[in-house]
Amino acid sequence: MSGFVIEFEGEPVQARAGESVAAALTAHGIRGFRVTRSTAERGVFCGMGVCQDCLVEVDGVPGKRACMTVVDRPLSIRRQRHGAALAPVSDAMPPATIDELAVERPELLVIGAGPGGLSAAIAARKAGAEVVVLDERRSPGGQYFKPVAVAGDDIAPPDAQHREGLALVAQTRAAGVVIRSGVSVWGAFQRLEFAATSDKGETRRYLPRAVVVATGAYERAWPVPGWELPGVMTTGAAQTLWRTARRLPGRRVLIAGNGPLNLQLAAELHGGGAEVVAVVEAAGSAMRAPAAVAAMALAAPGLVAQGLAYQWRCMTGGVPMLHDMVVSAVEQRPSGLAVTLAGGGATRVLEADVLCLGYGFEPSNELLRALGCRHDHDGTRLVTVRDADGQTSVAGVYALGDCTGLGGARVAAADGTLAGLAAAAGLGHAVGPELARLGRQAASAAQRHRRFQQALWDVYRAPALAIAQVPDDTMICRCEEVRFGAARAAISDGLADAGSVKRATRIGMGPCQGRYCRPLLEALIQEATGKAPYETSGFAPRPPFRPVTIRDLAGKP
Amino acid sequence: MSDALPASIGTVVIGGGVVGACVAGFLADEGQDLLVVDEGRGAGSSANAGSLHVQMQSRFMRLYPENVPNMELQLPLYPKAVAFWRELAGSLNADFDLKMTGGLMVAESQDQLDFLGVKAKRERQLGLDVEILDRAQLDAIAPYFGPGIVGAELCANEGKLNPLLCNAAIRSWILARGVLLAEGVSVAGIARSGTGFAVTTTRGTVTAGRVVLAAGSGTRLLAAGMNPAINIPAVAEPLHMNITEATAPLISHLVQHADRMITLKQFGTGQIVIGGGWPARQDVPGGHAEVELASLIANASLAQHIVPSIGNLRIIRTWAGLNTSVDGMGVLGAVPAIPGLFVAIPGDAGYTLGPLSARLVADVMLDRKPGEDISPFRPERFE
Numbered sequence: 001m002s003g004f005v006i007e008f009e010g011e012p013v014q015a016r017a018g019e020s021v022a023a024a025l026t027a028h029g030i031r032g033f034r035v036t037r038s039t040a041e042r043g044v045f046c047g048m049g050v051c052q053d054c055l056v057e058v059d060g061v062p063g064k065r066a067c068m069t070v071v072d073r074p075l076s077i078r079r080q081r082h083g084a085a086l087a088p089v090s091d092a093m094p095p096a097t098i099d100e101l102a103v104e105r106p107e108l109l110v111i112g113a114g115p116g117g118l119s120a121a122i123a124a125r126k127a128g129a130e131v132v133v134l135d136e137r138r139s140p141g142g143q144y145f146k147p148v149a150v151a152g153d154d155i156a157p158p159d160a161q162h163r164e165g166l167a168l169v170a171q172t173r174a175a176g177v178v179i180r181s182g183v184s185v186w187g188a189f190q191r192l193e194f195a196a197t198s199d200k201g202e203t204r205r206y207l208p209r210a211v212v213v214a215t216g217a218y219e220r221a222w223p224v225p226g227w228e229l230p231g232v233m234t235t236g237a238a239q240t241l242w243r244t245a246r247r248l249p250g251r252r253v254l255i256a257g258n259g260p261l262n263l264q265l266a267a268e269l270h271g272g273g274a275e276v277v278a279v280v281e282a283a284g285s286a287m288r289a290p291a292a293v294a295a296m297a298l299a300a301p302g303l304v305a306q307g308l309a310y311q312w313r314c315m316t317g318g319v320p321m322l323h324d325m326v327v328s329a330v331e332q333r334p335s336g337l338a339v340t341l342a343g344g345g346a347t348r349v350l351e352a353d354v355l356c357l358g359y360g361f362e363p364s365n366e367l368l369r370a371l372g373c374r375h376d377h378d379g380t381r382l383v384t385v386r387d388a389d390g391q392t393s394v395a396g397v398y399a400l401g402d403c404t405g406l407g408g409a410r411v412a413a414a415d416g417t418l419a420g421l422a423a424a425a426g427l428g429h430a431v432g433p434e435l436a437r438l439g440r441q442a443a444s445a446a447q448r449h450r451r452f453q454q455a456l457w458d459v460y461r462a463p464a465l466a467i468a469q470v471p472d473d474t475m476i477c478r479c480e481e482v483r484f485g486a487a488r489a490a491i492s493d494g495l496a497d498a499g500s501v502k503r504a505t506r507i508g509m510g511p512c513q514g515r516y517c518r519p520l521l522e523a524l525i526q527e528a529t530g531k532a533p534y535e536t537s538g539f540a541p542r543p544p545f546r547p548v549t550i551r552d553l554a555g556k557p
Numbered sequence: 558m559s560d561a562l563p564a565s566i567g568t569v570v571i572g573g574g575v576v577g578a579c580v581a582g583f584l585a586d587e588g589q590d591l592l593v594v595d596e597g598r599g600a601g602s603s604a605n606a607g608s609l610h611v612q613m614q615s616r617f618m619r620l621y622p623e624n625v626p627n628m629e630l631q632l633p634l635y636p637k638a639v640a641f642w643r644e645l646a647g648s649l650n651a652d653f654d655l656k657m658t659g660g661l662m663v664a665e666s667q668d669q670l671d672f673l674g675v676k677a678k679r680e681r682q683l684g685l686d687v688e689i690l691d692r693a694q695l696d697a698i699a700p701y702f703g704p705g706i707v708g709a710e711l712c713a714n715e716g717k718l719n720p721l722l723c724n725a726a727i728r729s730w731i732l733a734r735g736v737l738l739a740e741g742v743s744v745a746g747i748a749r750s751g752t753g754f755a756v757t758t759t760r761g762t763v764t765a766g767r768v769v770l771a772a773g774s775g776t777r778l779l780a781a782g783m784n785p786a787i788n789i790p791a792v793a794e795p796l797h798m799n800i801t802e803a804t805a806p807l808i809s810h811l812v813q814h815a816d817r818m819i820t821l822k823q824f825g826t827g828q829i830v831i832g833g834g835w836p837a838r839q840d841v842p843g844g845h846a847e848v849e850l851a852s853l854i855a856n857a858s859l860a861q862h863i864v865p866s867i868g869n870l871r872i873i874r875t876w877a878g879l880n881t882s883v884d885g886m887g888v889l890g891a892v893p894a895i896p897g898l899f900v901a902i903p904g905d906a907g908y909t910l911g912p913l914s915a916r917l918v919a920d921v922m923l924d925r926k927p928g929e930d931i932s933p934f935r936p937e938r939f940e
Contacts, residue, residue: 037803063802063871083827085805092703092865095817096858098851189850190838205850494732497741500598504725511802511873543848547802547871554858554868 002152006075015071016245018138018149022047022054022066023245025077031230033066034080038481041079043230044249045478047237048143049136049184049546050218050364052511053228053478055080060087063549067237068199070138070149093554100555102204106132106178108423109194109208111185111367114142115165116401116412116419117214118172120390123420123438124212125175128429133172134183134196134206136546140172141165143216143236144409146243155246156272162243186544188370192396195543201552210396210423213368214416217361217402221516222257222465223484226330227357228475231337235358239265248274250353254339256280256327257358258462260307265356267313277352278320280341282359282462285323292458299452300410330355359465362519363403369541371397377533380464381405381519388443390419391426398423408453414446467523476524477517479510487521491528498522498538511547514539562739562763566592568922569756569765571744571779574602575720575908576901577771578727579645579915580922585734587923592737592765594744594758596775602908604878605720606798606832608811608820609642610906611635612660612680612687612712615672616818616834617885617905624885630933631886631904632683636714637929638913642723645912651726653718654825660715660811661690661699663706663863669815673710686713701807703865715811717822720908744772746782753897767922771901771915773881775843776888785894788939791902794880795837795846799857801870803827808864819859829867831860837877846877881907887914889934890921900936 002017008025015024022044025033032041034055042053047067054066057078066077110121113135121131133140141147145165148158158166172179180198185206187195194206219234226232231250235257238249242265253269254277255262266279286293297304314321325343332338336351365382369375374385374393384404386392392399398419401412421439425431431439472485482505490501498521501507507521508514514521522533531537568584570577573595581591597603613628639657646653664670670689677687690698691708698711732738745757753766770776774793781787804827812821819833835852839845853875861868887904901918903910913929920927 062869083803083805086807086866086869089865089868090704092705092862093858093868095862096854098854101854187850187853190840190847193850195850195853203854493729494738497598499603500740503603503721506721509874511871513874542874542876543850543853544872544875547873549869549871550801550857550861551868553854553872554861 004071004074006071006077008077009079016150016152017071018151019071019245019247020067021056021058021069021071021075021077023241023247024071025066026241026249027247032079033230035082036481037082040228040481041230042228042478044233044237046218046234047240048218050512050515051478052547062086063547067240068136093551096553096555098205102202103207104132104204105207106130107208107427108132108210108212109134109206110212110214111194112142112214112216112401112403113137113140113179113181114214114216114401114412115144115168115409116416117142117212118168119413119416120212120214120398120400120420120423121177122172122175123417123435124424125177127421127424127431127435129424129427131177133177133179134185135179135181136184138182138199140169140179140181146240148246149244150246184546185367186546186548188367188543190372197548197552201549203548203552210398210427212390212419212423213397213399213403214401214412215364215367215403217363217406218515219358220360220362221520222327222357222359223470223474223476223520224327224329225471225474226332228478229330229332229337231353232330232355232357235261235265235356238354238356239268242268242272246272248272249356251275252277252336252352253354253356254278254280254350254352255356255358256339256341257356258282258360259358259460260310260456262356262358263307263310263314265358266319267310270314270317270319276314276317276319277350278322279314280322280325280327282326283323283460286459289459289461292455295455296452296459299448299455303410303452327355327357361402361406362515363405365403366513366541366545368392368397368399368403370543370545373397373399375535377535377537378405379532382535388418389422390415391422396426407450410449411446411453414442414449417442418446465523467520467527476520477507477510477514479512480506482507484524487524488528491525496525496529496531498525499540501525502539508539513542513545562742562758562761563592563737565764566590566737567765568592568767568769569594569754569763570769570771571756572770572772572775573738573740574771574773575605575724575727575911576903576915577769578731579912580769580771580901580919581736582727582731582734583916583919584922585731585736590735592739592763593731594742594756595738595740596743598740602720602724602911604798604876605908606820606830607718607720607824608822608906608909609639609716609718610660610909611639611685611714612662612710613676614813614905615662615815621882621885627885628905629679629683632680632685634910634913634929635906636685638910639714639716641913641916642718642909649726649730651722653723653726655716655718656809657716658809658811660712660813661695661709662712662813662815663702663709664815665705665707667707670708673815677710680712687711699810701864701866703863706863710815717811717824719824719826744779747779749784749895767897767899769899769901769918769922773902773907774879776900776902780900783895783898787892787894787898787936789883789888789900789902789936790939791881791883791888793839793842794882795839795877796832796880797835797837797848797852797856797875797877798830798832799853799872799875801829801831801867802873804829804867804870807866812863814863817859819856819863821860821863829870831856839879846879848875848877887934888936889914889918889931890936892936894937
C-alpha cells in the first residue's frame with residue numbers, strides 16, 4: 001500500500017495516498033478537528049466541504065477543510081482553534097486588480113462534475129460546443145459516484161456504481177471536454193462572470209458565453225441536542241469515507257434518517273466490517289405502501305432490485321431495521337455516543353461510536369440565486385424555475401439536477417443531456433438527428449425516473465421535523481454556536497425575517513453561510529408568524545460561497 | 558409591527574436607520590408619540606461596517622476636492638460624535654463593542670506622508686488630536702504593517718464599534734419607549750394637510766403633525782416631491798465590504814491609507830472587516846446594491862498588502878451597502894419653507910455622526926437650543 005506518515009498534533013498517523021485528511025484521521029479514531037469559540041470540539045460532519053466543521057491547520061496554513069484536503073505528501077496537521085493567532089508574514093504582495101487575474105472564456109462552462117454536469121458536458125460537446133467543467137473535488141464523479149481515491153491490495157475494488165462513474169468520466173474526456181478538478185467556484189456575478197480558486201490557491205475569472213449549473217445538494221440539518229458532537233456526521237460523509245477512501249467512520253455505527261441512501265450505507269459499511277448498530281428509518285416499512293413500490297418497480301426495476309439487495313444484505317447481516325423512529329437526542333458518554341430514538345410514544349437509547357444522519361437534502365443553489373435566476377419555494381425548499389431543457393429565467397444560464405430541487409442522480413443525468421443540448425443549440429450549434437434522438441431518449445428517461453422518484457418519496461413518506469418540539473438548548477447555527485432559544489427570543493422580540501434575526505443573533509454569520517440553519521430559522525419564523533417562506537425570505541446570497549483565502553485573491557508573490 | 562398603521566400620530570420619521578431610530582428615541586424619551594417607517598429593515602445601517610471616523614478621509618478629499626471646505630466645516634463635530642456614541646452606550650446601558658483605540662492613516666511614500674502632514678496640521682487647528690508617526694514610531698504601537706509602509710497619521714479620536722450590537726440596542730430602546738416601527742413599508746408621498754402632513758405608504762395613509770426625513774439618499778426624492786419642492790442633493794454611494802473569519806487580537810486601530818481606498822479593523826469577535834469605499838453596483842436607483850468581483854479582488858489584495866499576515870485568513874462573506882453623500886456636510890434641522898418638516902442626514906461618515914446628528918435635530922424639534930451650531934448644515938442652503 002502506498003502511503004505517507006502524516007502528523008496530527010505531533011503524533012504520527014499512517015495515511016493512504018489519495019485519501020482525505022479527514023479519512024486518515026477518522027481511521028485512527030480521531031474525531032475532534034476544529035475547536036470552537038466556546039472550546040468545544042467539532043468533527044467531520046458533511047464530509048463534502050460545506051459545513052466547515054472539520055477545519056485543520058495544514059503545514060501551518062489555517063482554515064483547511066480536512067474532508068477536502070488530499071494526502072499527497074507527508075503533512076503536519078493541527079486542530080484549527082477558533083481565533084488562533086496568525087503567523088507573521090513578511091512577503092506582502094502588491095495590491096492586485098481584477099485585470100491581473102487569469103481569465104478563461106470557454107464557450108460553455110459546466111459547474112459540477114456529478115452525473116448531471118458530466119452528461120450535460122458530453123451532450124454539449126457532441127453538438128460542437130467547447131466545454132470546460134469545473135469541480136471542487138479532487139476527482140470527477142460528484143456525490144453520487146464518489147470515485148475510489150486510494151489503491152492497494154487491501155483496498156476493496158470499485159463496485160458497479162463506481163464503474164459507471166468511471167465510464168461516464170472516460171466518455172466525457174473522450175468527447176473532448178476539459179475537466180478541471182479541485183476548483184471551487186465561489187462567486188457568480190451579473191453578466192455570467194464567475195470566480196474560482198483551485199486547491200493550489202490560484203484564482204481565475206471565467207467569462208463563458210453560457211453556463212450549466214449542476215452543483216447538486218447537501219444534507220439537511222437534523223437538529224437535536226448533541227447533533228454538533230464529534231462522531232455525528234451525515235450519511236453522505238460516512239459514505240464518502242467508505243466509497244472514496246475505503247475507511248470506516250467508526251467501529252459501531254448507528255444510521256438514522258429517511259430514505260434509501262441510509263440502507264445503502266448500512267449495506268456498504270456492514271460489508272466493510274463495521275458493526276451497524278441499527279438503521280433507524282423515520283418512515284414505516286415499505287410493505288405499507290405496496291402501490292408505490294409497484295410504481296417504482298415499473299419505472300426503474302433495476303433500482304428497485306438494487307434497493308432490495310441492500311435490504312437483503314442488511315437483513316442477512318443481522319442489521320436491525322427500526323421503522324417509524326427518529327433520533328431525538330445525542331449525548332457523549334465515556335463509552336461512546338448515547339443516541340436517543342423516539343417514535344410511537346416510546347423512546348430507547350442505543351450506543352455507537354458514530355451516528356450517521358440522513359434526513360434528506362437541500363439544493364446547493366447559491367450560484368443560481370446570485371445570478372438572479374428565479375426560484376419558487378415549494379414549502380420545503382427552493383426550486384429553480386426552468387423549462388424542460390433546463391433553461392432558467394436568466395439568458396444563457398441552464399441548471400439541472402439536485403441544485404434545482406431534488407430528483408436524484410438518474411433524473412440529473414437525463415436532464416443533463418437535455419440541458420447540454422439546449423445550451424449548445426443556444427450557442428448556435430446544430431443538434432443533428434442523432435443528437436435529437438439522444439435528447440428524446442433523455443426526455444423519456446427523465447420522465448420515467450421522476451415517476452420512480454415520486455413513488456420513492458411515497459414509500460419513504462415520513463412526518464416532517466417538528467420544529468416546535470426542538471428544545472431551546474439545541475444548536476441552530478453550528479458555526480456561531482447559537483441555540484434555538486436565542487432564535488425564538490429574537491422572533492418573539494418582533495424580528496420577523498431571516499435577515500433581521502441573523503443580524504440580531506449571528507445565526508447564519510459563520511463560514512458555512514447559513515446552509516444548515518437557514519431552513520430551520522425559516523421554519524421557526526413560519527411557526528411564529530404564519531408567514532410561509534418564499535423566494536427571498538432566506539439569507540441573501542453573499543459571495544464567496546466558499547470561504548476564500550485573501551492570499552489566493554492577491555495572485556502569487 | 559405587521560398590522561395596520563395608526564390613522565394619525567404626532568411625528569412620522571421616514572427611515573429607520575441609526576439616524577431615524579435615534580431621532581425617534583430622543584423624542585420618545587420626552588414622551589412624544591412617533592411612527593418610524595422603513596422601506597427595508599434597519600435600513601442602510603444594516604450594512605454599516607462600524608468605523609468611527611474622525612480625521613478627514615483621504616478618499617472623500619480625492620473624490621470631491623470641491624467639498625473639502627465643507628468637510629472642514631463639519632470636522633469639529635466628528636470627535637464629539639464619537640464621544641456621543643460612548644455616552645449613548647452608557648445611557649442605554651448597552652455593550653457596543655466600542656473601542657477608542659485611535660485610527661491610523663498609513664503612507665507608502667514621502668509624498669503621501671507629506672500630504673498627511675499638511676492634513677494633520679489643518680486638523681489640529683480644527684481641534685483634532687492627530688500626530689504624524691515615522692515607521693519606527695508606528696511599529697511601536699502597531700507592529701503588523703507590511704514593508705511598504707513608511708509612516709502614518711495617528712488620530713487619537715478614532716475608534717470602532719460593532720453596528721450589529723448598536724442597532725439591536727437602539728431598536729430595543731425605541732420599542733421600549735413605545736415608538737411604532739413599521740418595517741418593509743415604503744412611502745409613496747408626503748402631502749401637506751391642514752397644519753400637518755398626510756404620509757401615504759404602502760400600508761395606508763397616516764396623518765402627522767410633523768415629518769422627519771431621515772432616509773439617507775432616499776431623502777432627495779421625498780423632498781423633491783413636496784409642495785413646494787425641496788432640494789436636498791443627497792446621492793447614494795453603493796459600497797463594498799468584506800469580513801474574515803476570526804483571528805487573535807492583531808489590529809487594534811482603525812486603519813486607512815493616505816492614497817488608496819481602504820478601511821481595516823478588527824471586531825471584538827476577532828473578525829477583520831475590510832472596506833473603505835470600493836464600489837458596489839446598484840442597477841436600479843433605490844434598489845439593492847450587489848457586490849462586484851473587481852472590488853472584492855482589489856480591496857482584499859490591498860488589505861494583505863498593508864497587513865501581510867492576514868493573507869492567510871479567509872474571507873467568509875461580502876456585502877454591499879449604501880453610504881449617503883451630499884456636499885461634504887450633513888443636512889440637519891427644520892425646513893423653513895414647510896413648517897413641521899425636518900431633515901436628518903448626518904454627512905459623509907453617516908454612522909459615526911448618526912446619533913449626535915439625531916440628537917441635534919431632536920433638540921430643534923423639542924425647541925431646545927442644540928449644543929452645537931448647526932447653521933452650516935441648514936436644509937435650505939441648496940435653494
